[in-house]
Amino acid sequence: MVFWNKNCTFAATVPATPLLESVPRQDFVFYKGSMQYTKQAMDFDCQLHILKERGLTVENEEDALKFLHSVSYFRFANYLQPMEQSTESHQFLPNSSFTFATKLYVFDRELRSLVFTAIQDIEIAFRTRIIHYFSMEHGPFWFMDSNKFKNQDIFNSCLDNIAAEVNRSREDFIAEYYSNYTAPSFPPAWKTLEVVSFGTLSKLFCNFKDNSVKKKVAKEFKLPLYLYLENWIKCIAVLRNACAHHARIWNRRFPTMPIMPEYLPSSWVVIGNFRPNKLYHQLCCLAYLEQSIAANGNFSKRLLVLMEKNENINTRSMGFPQEWKNEPLWNM
Template sequence: MGVRYTHQAITTEQQIDILKERGLLINDVEQAIEVLDTISYFRLAGYWRHFEANRFTHQFREGSSFADIIDLYSFDKELRALLFTAIQTIEVSVRTKIIKHFALEFGAFWFMDENYATNETRFTANLAVIRKEVSRSHDDFITEHFRKYSEPDLPPVWKTLEVISMGTLSKLYANFSDPAAKHAVAREFGLNHHKFLRSWLECLAVLRNCCAHHSRLSNRVFPVKPMMPEHMPNTWITGFTFREQTLYPQLCYVVYWLNSISPNNTFVVSFKQLLANHPSVRPHLLGFPYNWEQEPLWRP
């Protein structure tokens, strides 16, 4: 059984004193107070863990500065904004392709028919979540639909799939029973097999949530590892000696996916510029291998 928590709240000045005692260099105390009054102590703590020499005593490595921590935080914030824009392009396209390929062959309400599901339990759970998500929607096309129609109790797939979450969309695709239709969608994005798209969708849902909820990306361990095929039809990576649960493979599939949708996108150029704007940030914090800039995928 755990120990009862007894710590009390402390002032911002006391927080700074603790950081100083642990060896963090803080040249401008007033600025540090302003930062900690804007960004909470434990939100920043996720960024300064990289600077700690001891994870138990939380003593900082010699030369660690508050300024470098803020620079890493700023980089991470800008990276989330850049990434979220890319994810939006991918997400909209995936919804569109699934609607196009599935609806023409399997009808407007295939997602309500368990004959098109590989697992009945997952089908039931997915449909229950879809009903909740649609009921929460205030989009005009959803409210107008319900004003006009009462049966079935959900709108057709071309409306419903626009308002369900990325996680629900991922589960719906994974549980669909027709492999040919799933292959057709995957091929739209330069993927040889639907299992890769299923994996990337699952990972993208997690990555999207990190960006949407302002979660840290740097030095993060992701709970789901994307499938990373060694050979792809389009420009891809050649080396696979990277840590699988870091951000690097996540960004690799995002770049590949984005390139299949918008070949003239500027994501790689913008990412490299972001690194240049924050010279204290090291790509290895994102899981990037030492020769990543030589990879065909990362050449603009």
């Protein structure tokens, strides 16, 4: 986590990562002069006392302490921040409630679980369709052929990742290959690509030269352009990482923003004047992609149920338009 205050300056030490990286990242060095951190750790009672001093209403201190024993102060602070009247003093607005913040935390946890389940369905379908169409067109070992990829550095990085992931795997079908064959050095795509990470898989797809085969995969997802799928998969990779690390997602601003076409052949949304860096637009992409997947998790319906159960949540902070429930995408 990066902190900033008025006595600190910072400078980037590395250039931005390539476009095909699944999670954009930038590292910083801080120049503080002689400034030294002197704050000490504080116990749970002290943490609760500070929140009360700042104007937070604590309905049940015993329950509040139990919560702080389970959820760290700075993780919980993300759910307190919307109730602050000042980000410098951290004083709370009138009627700010510890209970409301815990409900927001639980909502975000349930939302994250719902999103992650949908991503799992999409990831498995994406993996299946890449393996099928790429292998039918380019053979079982296409992922090892550098001539089939646009950027050699990304190709080499992917191959290194594949080697590490195959080496870690304890799947029977990987062991069976090496017990019977000595070459090539990797099992065929329908075995190898079952054990590689979603990030590696998305880079293989985006870096592949043959756009015609990428169009076939995109068509399976009811997308008219493979460029839409490339963009959406990059967005999903970032969202997936946030979910996997239990990060807050409900009001997060995402660095990789999805393309929002005005028209798509399956149920979609009316594109209004909104910025696609909020969660709502990511949810739209998940719901759309899920329409092409058999035995899916009914993401759209389950999201509606979750939102109706949490009517007090500020959906504007999530990027939801006012009449979002009337969109065709959410009424399938």
